[in-house]
Amino acid sequence: MQLEIRGLTKRFGSFTANDSIDLTIEPGEIHCLLGENGAGKSTLMNMLYGLLEPTEGGIFIDGKPAHFLTPADAIKAGIGMVHQHFMLVPVFTVAENVMLGREQLKSFGRLDRKAAAERVRELSSTYKLKVEPESLVESLPVGVQQRVEIIKALANDAEVLILDEPTAVLTPQETDELMEIMRSLKARGTSIIFITHKLREVKAIGDKITVIRRGKVVGTAPPSTSEAELAEMMVGRAVNLTVEKDPHPPGADVLSVKGVTVIDSRGATVVNDVSFTARAGEVLAIAGVQGNGQTELIKTLMGLIKPTAGTVELDGEDISQHGPRRSLEAGIGYIPEDRAHDGYVGSFGVDENLVLDQFRNPEFSSRGILRLDAIARNARKTVEEFDIRTETIKSSLSSLSGGNQQKVVVARELSRPLRVLIASQPTRGVDVGSIEFIHKRIIEERDRGTAVVIVSTELDEVFALADRIAVMCDGRIVDTVSPDIQREEIGLLMAGGGTHE
């Protein structure tokens, strides 16, 4: 089927989230929707999926107007959506999840599980989506759970599939597999709307690329367009995609991690005998697929988790038993992985968040009384310096876009003299323009002689920043390599496939 969007506009009060958007998705086309965070991609897709009502304009299916008041209407019309956060019941099997909402019954109202499993098997072989219908969803890796979501959509006879940032949660290998699946869907006539801000993927899989900026379509491009051109369309100005970085000789060992083991509350060994050193003026990147112990390792470095065994030494002194306050005061800057949970207080203003871990500094308080003028001055200066887009310095953090929230956290940590900078997923969910800026600041911090430890699941980021790469898998550091290594090779290490010699 052909899906056409004509002049679709969505306003929230005086704010126009989508401004007269035109888009045509032909049958069997992979149509990439590229745009920064806050560009209006999600608003557009929510209208297409019946979650939001358009202010103006219309949706046409094979030339006929369609009105979606609820997602059920959209599903009936043949539109399927795979959300970034999966909508699966973890304790149900794959087949049960797929049949949820349209259960087939046998006599006496019993569920026909067999028919559901059969349907899953059928779809899985037709579209090369390898999934066991009887497996429990919670036991499946993220990539496979995503396949279950796709099967769910296909079981509803979806002809247009919306994938909302599907690769954000995947390993490089899983991303490759997803691309294979997308190709086989396309071959069978399913159209795909692929939402992303990763340029590499767009070029690899897209048939057509539509770029959205500030709620408007700014242009379409063929996949042959260079990444730099796409980034420029997306951001509205030329973007430097490679981080400019001069070689910098590493200095002394600053942070030494020795034999750190963390056993979590369920008794699982999440960090297993990890040792490494971070040196002054060097970026050490810890690469790995999400959930391989990086989170716990970083929290141990910050004193947020006490290690079961091993020590974390800063300039020769064990800091692993001290707790976060001492670590911060010893000059460790920390950009946490999950900024909304650990990085800022959403109801606090920008000014307050900028001193969240610095309010004890004599500059910002004396004898337990806040120096509001100094806090405001600091906020104005930092907002300016880090180009944080906020209405006022008092605006609450939750009213800022994701990129600007991250900038607040980064700005807070980089605005003071540091011995060590620990940054976990420093650019997750951040748009291209802000990524460039944050990367530049991290390298500047390195050049100032700070020991930098980066944890990232994005290989692009690892290669852009790292002077050395430690690959983590299953709680262990499987190898430490130089950034000259091939992408495929490091991907293999991340998946636990052998050790680099």
Place this chain on the structure above:
Amino acid sequence: MSETESPEAPAPARREPAWMSLLPTVRMTLLSIAVALAFGAVLIAISDPRVVGADSFGGALKGLGSAIGGSYWALVTGSIGSWAAFVDTLTKAAPLVCAGLGVTLAFRAGLFNIGAQGQLVLGAIFAGYVGFAMDLPVGIHLVVAVIAAGVGGALWGAIPGLLKARTGAHEVITTIMLNYVGGSLLLYLLTNVSAFGRAGQLNPRSRPVDASATFPTIFSIHIGVLLAVVATAVVWWLLERTTLGFQMKAAGANPLASRTAGMNVPRLYMYAMMIAGGLAGLGAAMTVLGQRLSLTTSFAGSLGFDAITVALLGRATPVGTLLAGLLFGALDAGGVQMQAGQGTPIQLTEVIKALIVLFVAAPAAVRGLLRLKGKAPGTTMEAKGWGG
């Protein structure tokens, strides 16, 4: 778009002074009060013999006017109609404000302090004991009694604080249980301990507090009332100007981020509960040393629970709590007049209080009733306290 909860793009911000952002909240609160009074009017009408007992429609209509008008007029004159009425309002409001500030402060630290009642009782026991059992010089006696009240409340608040900090026990449960313990302790002291009361009485009552330990009055207002205003200012200052308040608010809004920022969140919980208990104890001092002048098992009435509603109505802000406390004090004072003069049951004021809080908690109901459009502010406040 990835893990952010913010909408796709921030709404265009309005340039306006900070207090302007409070206007919708104030408006909704006033509307809630108006709607509650309207419901109260219906209750007056259907319970008044002048209306239901009238022999003609016209008579009923006339009765309606005089019943509702009369009752509400009595409410007004009984609370602010004369100097004595106004004094009565202030006297009843002051302990509510103090205990309410305790609930407010704990709330800002992410704790739902249901224990104001127990904290009041302990404050009263301490204040009362100093008041009638200790012999101290004039001036010092009162100061020591007031301090003792604060210490008693703070100790009672510290227990759930400590349990929360050390074991993670939920403060809602521990504070409720300590209310029972406090109440029973008071009964035990009044019936079995000779220093407190005379054993074997049906209505246990302690000895009266010495004159040297009671609040002196100025224009018949006891000066304890002024302490409520001072306490409001101090709590505001604590929350808005000090590093301790900064940390408490941070811990209340996001304990994980606060911990990551190097704050000792359990200790903050502990402090918040202690200060909250101390404020409730101060409220008890006003009751025992300014109003009742002796201890009875029912001296506090439902003060500790009204304190929770006062804090909620005041949107967990110090000034809001002060205003809400004054309103409730006025309802309490005026209710007496209403019953005495018009025969309208005093329970009606309780219903009106409950309805006000109900509508404040469910702004959608008010908007539905009044056919208002727009988004209500602060609707999530009540639910949040349970998250700790």
